[in-house]
Amino acid sequence: MIVREYEKDEITVHKVPLMLMGGIVLISLALTASVTLGFVDRTSVPSEARAAAGVKASAERTLKFFDEPDGTVRIEDGATQEVLARFGQGEGGFIRATVRSLVHQRRIRGEGPAVPFTLTQWDNGGLTLHDPVTGRSVEVSSFGPQNRAVYADLLPGKSAAQDEAH
Numbered sequence: 714m715i716v717r718e719y720e721k722d723e724i725t726v727h728k729v730p731l732m733l734m735g736g737i738v739l740i741s742l743a744l745t746a747s748v749t750l751g752f753v754d755r756t757s758v759p760s761e762a763r764a765a766a767g768v769k770a771s772a773e774r775t776l777k778f779f780d781e782p783d784g785t786v787r788i789e790d791g792a793t794q795e796v797l798a799r800f801g802q803g804e805g806g807f808i809r810a811t812v813r814s815l816v817h818q819r820r821i822r823g824e825g826p827a828v829p830f831t832l833t834q835w836d837n838g839g840l841t842l843h844d845p846v847t848g849r850s851v852e853v854s855s856f857g858p859q860n861r862a863v864y865a866d867l868l869p870g871k872s873a874a875q876d877e878a879h
Contacts, residue, residue, distance in 0.1 A: 771836040772868045775829035778812045791829025807860045811851050818847045
């Protein structure tokens with residue numbers, strides 16, 4: 714009797730979900746193999762794609778970022794030490810996040826803030842924040858027009874007096 718009750722309570726797995734899961738695994742393996750074997754192009758590296766397309770820099774500025782005691786982030790021109798912008802607490806979230814990720818890489822390597830970051834605008838409209846110390850960069854244009862505009866305002870020829878605006 715005990716065996717018979719156990720058989721009634723036996724849980725079975727339906728074949729359809731198993732077949733769907735197997736299909737997902739097969740598709741994943743097929744896509745991976747197609748990229749590995751060269752049937753599908755790999756995702757491009759932005760610097761390589763720009764070089765292949767002949768895209769040149771149209772504007773550039775070195776930037777230094779400072780955390781002030783009151784929580785304000787101060788941005789200065791790396792060459793002239795001119796204050797370009799200040800972002801108080803609760804402001805400039807995108808700048809704080811992007812710079813924090815680059816500074817983290819410097820700290821891992823034991824590097825300090827002596828070398829400024831480079832902000833480059835490309836003639837195709839792209840914007841890149843590059844750290845020459847670590848070789849890492851952030852394609853700022855990939856984060857939407859509002860976030861791009863925050864960095865674009867820091868380029869030469871843009872509004873330098875942003876203290877009141879931000």
